[in-house]
Amino acid sequence: MTDPDLLSSQRHLFDMPRDVAWMNCGYMSPLMNAVVAAGDAGIRRKAQPWSLTPPDFFSESEDTRALFGRIVNADAGNIAIVPSASYGIAVAAANLPVAPGQEIVVLEDQFPSNVYSWRRKAEESGGKVRTVTRAEASGPNGAIDWTSALLAAIGDATAIVAVPNCLWTDGSLVDLVRIGEAARRNGAALVLDLTQSAGAMPFDVAAVQPDFAVAATYKWLLGPYSLGFLYVAPHRQTGRPLEDGWITRAGAQDFARLVDYQDDYEPGARRYDMGERSNFHLMPMAAAALTQILDWGVERISRTLGARNRTIVERAAGLGFTAPPEDFRAPHFLGLRHAGGIPATLLDTLKDRQVFVSVRGDSIRVTPHLYNDDGDVERFFAALEAVLA
Numbered sequence: 001m002t003d004p005d006l007l008s009s010q011r012h013l014f015d016m017p018r019d020v021a022w023m024n025c026g027y028m029s030p031l032m033n034a035v036v037a038a039g040d041a042g043i044r045r046k047a048q049p050w051s052l053t054p055p056d057f058f059s060e061s062e063d064t065r066a067l068f069g070r071i072v073n074a075d076a077g078n079i080a081i082v083p084s085a086s087y088g089i090a091v092a093a094a095n096l097p098v099a100p101g102q103e104i105v106v107l108e109d110q111f112p113s114n115v116y117s118w119r120r121k122a123e124e125s126g127g128k129v130r131t132v133t134r135a136e137a138s139g140p141n142g143a144i145d146w147t148s149a150l151l152a153a154i155g156d157a158t159a160i161v162a163v164p165n166c167l168w169t170d171g172s173l174v175d176l177v178r179i180g181e182a183a184r185r186n187g188a189a190l191v192l193d194l195t196q197s198a199g200a201m202p203f204d205v206a207a208v209q210p211d212f213a214v215a216a217t218y219k220w221l222l223g224p225y226s227l228g229f230l231y232v233a234p235h236r237q238t239g240r241p242l243e244d245g246w247i248t249r250a251g252a253q254d255f256a257r258l259v260d261y262q263d264d265y266e267p268g269a270r271r272y273d274m275g276e277r278s279n280f281h282l283m284p285m286a287a288a289a290l291t292q293i294l295d296w297g298v299e300r301i302s303r304t305l306g307a308r309n310r311t312i313v314e315r316a317a318g319l320g321f322t323a324p325p326e327d328f329r330a331p332h333f334l335g336l337r338h339a340g341g342i343p344a345t346l347l348d349t350l351k352d353r354q355v356f357v358s359v360r361g362d363s364i365r366v367t368p369h370l371y372n373d374d375g376d377v378e379r380f381f382a383a384l385e386a387v388l389a
């Protein structure tokens, strides 16, 4: 890759042996050395709690909220701290109305953390889940055109549209600006699971206007497991949190007066924070990862990964693999299909050669990040050729 706008491989920032080709960020990212160091330092502070002060419970959370806010173009006050995508979706489900007969629109094969809450919501409210199928979305040249299919499905009966920016199995894309417009036109709420896209693909809450948008940090945000962020639109910030802990209540900074029980909350989205959100090792890890992502720039990350994947698609075509057309897939995310199907031995053979990808449905899911380099791509193709030989 010689385009000066693209980032060179950042492998030196990670602890990755030369003979490992980890092209599986859609499963889990490795951690940068700086992120590991931040986590180590955090654990050491808990080992010596006299080094932790009451303001530490607040200031790091605020700083990290602000960093994630910059990824999605939101103020810190619009960001809640959550442990997982499922928690963020549960907050949304608890705070959005569905009338009997109304629909909650999701995609076929959507990640379960953005499905089960909606099934329960539908059951409890007398509404129903409307699943937009792959067949409805089927476009030319193997494209899955979720956007057109969603636009056809969203209407008077829609209460909530709950979708990702790209599908976790094959990276097939949803145009969230257009879906946001359609949702608003029909009086429906928009809930997003950005776990497979935030940090790797530009996203702007001002353009999309979701009601809620969550992302777990352990994939494309290059952060730790068990942490995530939930954007909450200002008009949804007076709702009911899942938990009633102390730290989200007004005046929680004054540890001496916590039993002056408060009905009021801290302002903005903070009321939806999980209990013990001031996690002294996970929070600094997330902050270190987000700082580096912002330094690279999401737009630039996206273009770099897009260029990497384009070369993979071209070369894979020579082995009989196809990927969805570029307009219909996220740049950072590849689902490669093969006319002969995916051999059952594929993952094991690749793993024997220390090449790591995933198989989801009938696709090989190839999800490289900046830690990959041309050497990894060579190893991937050498392994693939060996499987197909």
Ligand SMILES: Cc1ncc(COP(=O)(O)O)c(C=O)c1O
Binding pocket: 026, 027, 083, 084, 085, 086, 087, 111, 113, 164, 168, 193, 195, 196, 216
């Ligand atoms: C689209 C998507 N959302 C969410 C998750 C993780 O969900 P949770 O944070 O609820 O474990 C994954 C994990 O693969 C995912 O692919």
